[in-house]
Amino acid sequence: MRKKSDLKFTRAMMVLFPLSKAFTARGGDIEALMARNGIPLGALTDPAMLVDAYACYSAMEDMAETLGDRYFSAKVAIETARKGTPGLREAATHALNLGDFLSRVVVEVSKQVDNVRYSVSITPDFASLEIKRTLDAPKLTRQLDAAGAAFYVTVIKQGLGGIFDPNDILVTVPSTSGLPPRFLPKSALIKSEINGLRITFPPQWLWAPFSLDWDVVEASRGEFAPNSADETTLSYLRGMLTDNIAHQDLPLNSFAAICRLHPRRIQRILWAQGTSYSQMKDDIRQSITEDLLSNTRLPIAQIALQVGLSGPAALHRSFRRWTGRTPKRFREEATPDLDTAIAE
Numbered sequence: 001m002r003k004k005s006d007l008k009f010t011r012a013m014m015v016l017f018p019l020s021k022a023f024t025a026r027g028g029d030i031e032a033l034m035a036r037n038g039i040p041l042g043a044l045t046d047p048a049m050l051v052d053a054y055a056c057y058s059a060m061e062d063m064a065e066t067l068g069d070r071y072f073s074a075k076v077a078i079e080t081a082r083k084g085t086p087g088l089r090e091a092a093t094h095a096l097n098l099g100d101f102l103s104r105v106v107v108e109v110s111k112q113v114d115n116v117r118y119s120v121s122i123t124p125d126f127a128s129l130e131i132k133r134t135l136d137a138p139k140l141t142r143q144l145d146a147a148g149a150a151f152y153v154t155v156i157k158q159g160l161g162g163i164f165d166p167n168d169i170l171v172t173v174p175s176t177s178g179l180p181p182r183f184l185p186k187s188a189l190i191k192s193e194i195n196g197l198r199i200t201f202p203p204q205w206l207w208a209p210f211s212l213d214w215d216v217v218e219a220s221r222g223e224f225a226p227n228s229a230d231e232t233t234l235s236y237l238r239g240m241l242t243d244n245i246a247h248q249d250l251p252l253n254s255f256a257a258i259c260r261l262h263p264r265r266i267q268r269i270l271w272a273q274g275t276s277y278s279q280m281k282d283d284i285r286q287s288i289t290e291d292l293l294s295n296t297r298l299p300i301a302q303i304a305l306q307v308g309l310s311g312p313a314a315l316h317r318s319f320r321r322w323t324g325r326t327p328k329r330f331r332e333e334a335t336p337d338l339d340t341a342i343a344e
Contacts (some may be wrong), residue, residue: 003196004154010061011043011047011048011049011050011051011112011113012043012044012049012051012056012195013044013045013046013047013049014041014085014087014112014126015056015060016043016056016059016060016080016179017044017045017279018046018070018076018077018080018085019059019060019061019063019073019076019147020044022075022076023066023067023071023072024064024077026067026336028063028066028067029214029272030044032297033059033062033063035067036059036062036233037055037059037062038052038055039051039052039055039056039059039098042099044296045136047125047234050160050235050236050239053113053135054135054140056146057140057141057209057320058128058141059194060073060140060142060143060147061140063141063143063269064143064178069180069182070142070177070178071146071179071254072143072242073144073146073150073178074145074146074147074149074150074179074180074183075150075180076147076180077147077148077150077151077154077185078145078150078151080098080151080152081150081152081154081155081158082139082154082158082216084212084215084216085214085216086216087108087109087112088105088108088109088155089102089105089214089216090104091105091108092094092105092212092214092216093214093216095159095169095210095212096209096210096239096313097206097207097208097209097210097241098156098159098160098195098206098207098208098210099120099127099160099207100210101210101212102120102129102206103120105118105129106118106120108235113147113313114197114236114259115134115135116131116132116133116134117131117132117134118130118131118255121130121207122203123203124203126200126201126203127201127202127203127205127206128198128199128201128316129198129199130197130198130199131148131196131197131198132194132195133195133196134260136195141174141175142174142177142178143195145175145178145196146173146176146177146178146179146199147178149171149173149197149199150180150183151182152199153171153183153199155212156169156199156205156213159210159211159212160205160208160210161211163208164205166185166188166203167185167187167188168185168198168202169184169188169200169201169202169250170188170189170190170197170198170199170200170201171184171188171190171197172190172191172192172194172197172199172200173189173190173192173194173197173198174191174192174193174194174195174197175191176189176191192207198295200331207316214293217234233271234270234273236259236278237259237266237269237270237280238280238284240255240258241255241280241281241284242261242288243286244258245281245284245285245288245306245307245308245326246305246306246307246308247308248280248309248310249308250308252266252267252277255277258295273317282310282318282322284307285307285308285309286318286319286322286323288306288307289303289318289322289327290308290323291314291321292306292329293327293330293331293335294330294331294334294335295333300315300327300328303315303327318336
């Protein structure tokens with residue numbers, strides 16, 4: 001079982017929306033599929049909703065298996081690359097050459113997801129776009145890797161036009177089984193144990209004119225704001241802290257490492273919202289404690305550990321500070337009919 005600290009998040013709308021449309025068009029029951037994978041149906045239309053990245057990966061595999069089409073995600077990715085996607089709207093609109101486009105992609109994606117990290121590297125002999133996952137999900141990535149490779153190779157091909165030569169590109173992925181036959185020459189595909197994918201091509205392509213004829217509507221993509229201070233980012237931090245609150249004390253530096261953010265960036269986010277890390281931690285501890293006292297029979301000692309405190313005495317002090325009452329008194333008032341003969 002995964003630890004809560006292993007959770008990484010993505011936006012289901014960005015990842016699954018085009019797949020869900022194609023899945024439904026082919027007779028798939030998208031509501032049942034989303035329910036099977038624990039994803040709220042509203043995540044397909046709400047650009048700000050963050051969901052567990054594993055669930056998105058699982059849903060992609062589920063779609064392909066349900067339809068009996070192992071190339072399903074790659075086919076949809078190719079079509080999406082031809083028509084355009086709001087997720088890369090700015091990169092497609094403003095880029096003058098391939099290098100400019102890829103640089104903008106790195107920035108745009110970092111605003112929208114935390115389950116992958118994009119980077120571009122350049123040497124005299126080759127250039128690469130590398131996509132690294134920030135979590136390990138080797139059994140759930142065949143469709144994901146195929147979709148990523150198909151999408152970016154198609155975008156590069158479309159943007160470069162006649163300059164593109166499939167014999168000059170190398171795609172490194174953990175598995176090639178989700179890519180359609182003849183999508184690329186076999187010599188262009190490399191299987192490797194990397195946790196993501198890498199697309200390598202001649203460095204001179206970076207300076208080649210690049211144009212994508214995407215007619216993409218201006219719409220919210222659920223970005224983290226440039227100053228990292230919008231409500232979506234704060235919601236993400238609160239969710240991550242809630243999932244990891246059982247870690248005793250959990251100092252800011254440790255929490256920042258879990259979120260893959262710099263501690264100072266988290267401080268700026270919270271200051272802009274009129275709060276602090278210690279206050280947010282206090283608020284979440286209080287909320288979880290009150291919920292457990294009201295709705296469970298858990299002993300006070302166990303509740304203390306679940307909210308990252310050392311024991312009953314520490315919880316008693318904190319709870320008196322929060323509410324002016326003891327945990328036992330709060331439980332008796334919240335649940336007058338509950339058997340209060342619980343080990344305290």
